Amino acid sequence: MTIEPILRHPHSVSAGRRRLLRRIGIFVSYTGLSLVALLFLFPFFWMVSNAVRSNTEVLAVPVRILPEEYHWDTFIEALVSLPFGTFLLNSFIVACSVTAIVIVVSCLSAYAFARLRFPGREGLLLTYLSTLMIPQVMLVIPLFLVVSKLGWINTYHGMILPVAFSSFGTFLLRQFILGIPKDLDEAAMMDGASRVRILVTVIVPLAMPAIGLLSLFTFIAQWKSFLWPLIATSGLDKATLPLGLTLFQTQQGTAWNYIMAGATISMLPGVVLAIVLQRVIYRGITVSSGFGGR
Numbered sequence: 001m002t003i004e005p006i007l008r009h010p011h012s013v014s015a016g017r018r019r020l021l022r023r024i025g026i027f028v029s030y031t032g033l034s035l036v037a038l039l040f041l042f043p044f045f046w047m048v049s050n051a052v053r054s055n056t057e058v059l060a061v062p063v064r065i066l067p068e069e070y071h072w073d074t075f076i077e078a079l080v081s082l083p084f085g086t087f088l089l090n091s092f093i094v095a096c097s098v099t100a101i102v103i104v105v106s107c108l109s110a111y112a113f114a115r116l117r118f119p120g121r122e123g124l125l126l127t128y129l130s131t132l133m134i135p136q137v138m139l140v141i142p143l144f145l146v147v148s149k150l151g152w153i154n155t156y157h158g159m160i161l162p163v164a165f166s167s168f169g170t171f172l173l174r175q176f177i178l179g180i181p182k183d184l185d186e187a188a189m190m191d192g193a194s195r196v197r198i199l200v201t202v203i204v205p206l207a208m209p210a211i212g213l214l215s216l217f218t219f220i221a222q223w224k225s226f227l228w229p230l231i232a233t234s235g236l237d238k239a240t241l242p243l244g245l246t247l248f249q250t251q252q253g254t255a256w257n258y259i260m261a262g263a264t265i266s267m268l269p270g271v272v273l274a275i276v277l278q279r280v281i282y283r284g285i286t287v288s289s290g291f292g293g294r
Helices: 003-008 010-051 073-081 084-115 121-133 136-150 156-163 167-178 182-190 195-206 208-223 227-232 241-248 256-266 268-276 278-287
Strands: none
Touching (some): 010 256, 073 084, 084 156, 084 167, 084 208, 084 241, 136 227, 156 227, 195 208, 208 278, 256 268, 268 278
16 A cells, blocks of 8 residues: 555655755755864964963963953054054055056966967967966075165065066966957957057956956965065064064063964955955856866
8 A cells, every 4th residue: 555656656756865865965065064164264263262362371271262361452452562553554555566566467468478479479478387386485585686786675666576476367367368259359459449458448357357366366465475575674664564473572472462463453454355356256266267178
């Protein structure tokens, strides 16, 4: 009696089983993603947790996940104990300037490599991209010698220009431009548009996802940069935020709670920029996932 309905409707059983397996798969996927998200968010949680506790409790053993007593005034003390405003202003000037130059230069060079035909284009592109394999540490001494000869030590242009050119940005935008139909360029040329106008009015608006992604990567990389500002500056008047945080390390000890508070404050611009550009970032990652297939 109980087997007959099953024999009469085998498809309903298989459909129900598929729905059950689909729900189990969704549950497992969301559980896995939640665990991975928690794993990546824990360092940020630990940074904020150490920022709102006393330095003695930061070094206390055994380690406590949550502080016994919350010291929210640590953020204010960290801000007023050092010229934080100067450090923030210097970081903004350097990061924004480098980002702007990288975007302009990358757009021009990427358009040239993607659309213009000239002798030695492929070889020049390979040579240009091969610079990605050179570690930054190997370039520090030559760059310092050049900047020192030019008298650019402890200046904004000394911190900005040597790091304001990105072969990665050229590669990223070139691959994106290759996916834009050439018919749009030809239509603009028939209307009398020049190469520069085509780049500005046709290519750049369509390449905004990749440009937004490159802007975020470049800004965050320069915002947290430590090695080159350390070498290119000689005083606090041009020091950036990562350099300023090292001043909490003294002969009397390290104020870890102040460092964590300053690090928490310093990450806010990057978080805000990521939130503002989240749609652009998502589109940029989606369309740039298949570099080799363009």
